[in-house]
Amino acid sequence: MIDLYTADTPNGFKVSIALEELGLPYEVHALSFANREQKAPEYLKINPNGRIPAIVDRDNDHFAVFESGAILIYLAEKTGRLMPSDFKGRSTVIQWLMFQMGGVGPMQGQANVFYRYFPEKIPAAIERYQNETRRLYEVLDSRLGQVEYLAGDYSIADIATFPWVRIHDWAGVSVDGLEHLQRWMTALEARPAVQRGLQVPPSTKAEAEQVKAAQSILVR
Incomplete structure (x- = not known):
């Protein structure tokens, strides 16, 4: 099981789409930018940079991965899919x-x-x-x-x-x-x-406005 810490942003969608494509079971933890949950001490233990997305792989000794590109590589290598082996x-x-x-x-x-x-x-x-x-x-x-x-x-x-x-x-x-x-x-x-990945996580109208502002900042 993968724990996905995310929000409704392009970088968040990268990982939710990948998880859907790979068919990996995952649990969504939607972080509120309005409440600065990405800066909470418990989340900083997972991602010291205080950004989204991040994952925790429960099946690999609760291994944490942050930075969207690094997460995509990790998931591809974990499953042997979406990236060639040669x-x-x-x-x-x-x-x-x-x-x-x-x-x-x-x-x-x-x-x-x-x-x-x-x-x-x-x-x-x-x-x-x-x-x-x-x-x-x-x-x-x-x-x-x-x-x-x-x-x-x-x-x-x-x-x-x-x-x-x-x-x-x-x-x-x-x-x-x-x-x-x-x-x-x-x-x-x-x-x-x-299509399924773009719906993760579902967002409220109020949170969507916070997300739009954050999209310009969370660019890595």
Whole structure:
């Protein structure tokens, strides 16, 4: 059994989608940003960084894993699925996973901040992060013009990237003209496990507003 500590954010969805795809049993612990539960002492013992998501694998001596990319790798290696076992295939998946972790998430997160939340509008900052996010989308589009999924076969790289790209409008970034990226988005949206993962955890309207603000901060 996996304990999943999460909230309604792109990074949280990565792990809930992966758990649904892998069919692993898990128990959801929804953390309230409004109540700063992610900073509670008991949670900091699981994730010293005080962010979501994190997991605890009860079947592996209650082993805790934090950082969404690290969690995805752990789950893939635990099950032998969603990442190839051969050296080159595994490297390809990790390269595209790191592209999301180091590029799409941070840049789109900053676009969210300056476009939605910053107390004053700074056009140069908004343009800088929106343009960089669009450039990263174009890299994804080019890749997806060559292969069906980011690493060839469906993998944790797709699971990591999709929850961010699906909210491109929130950052004010268009996907117009990126036909391969749009095709990929449609394919992932149709997956039953993805649909189920996007419902974890169910959120109230009040909490949703807190989550929207947090989405721009929880970018790793």
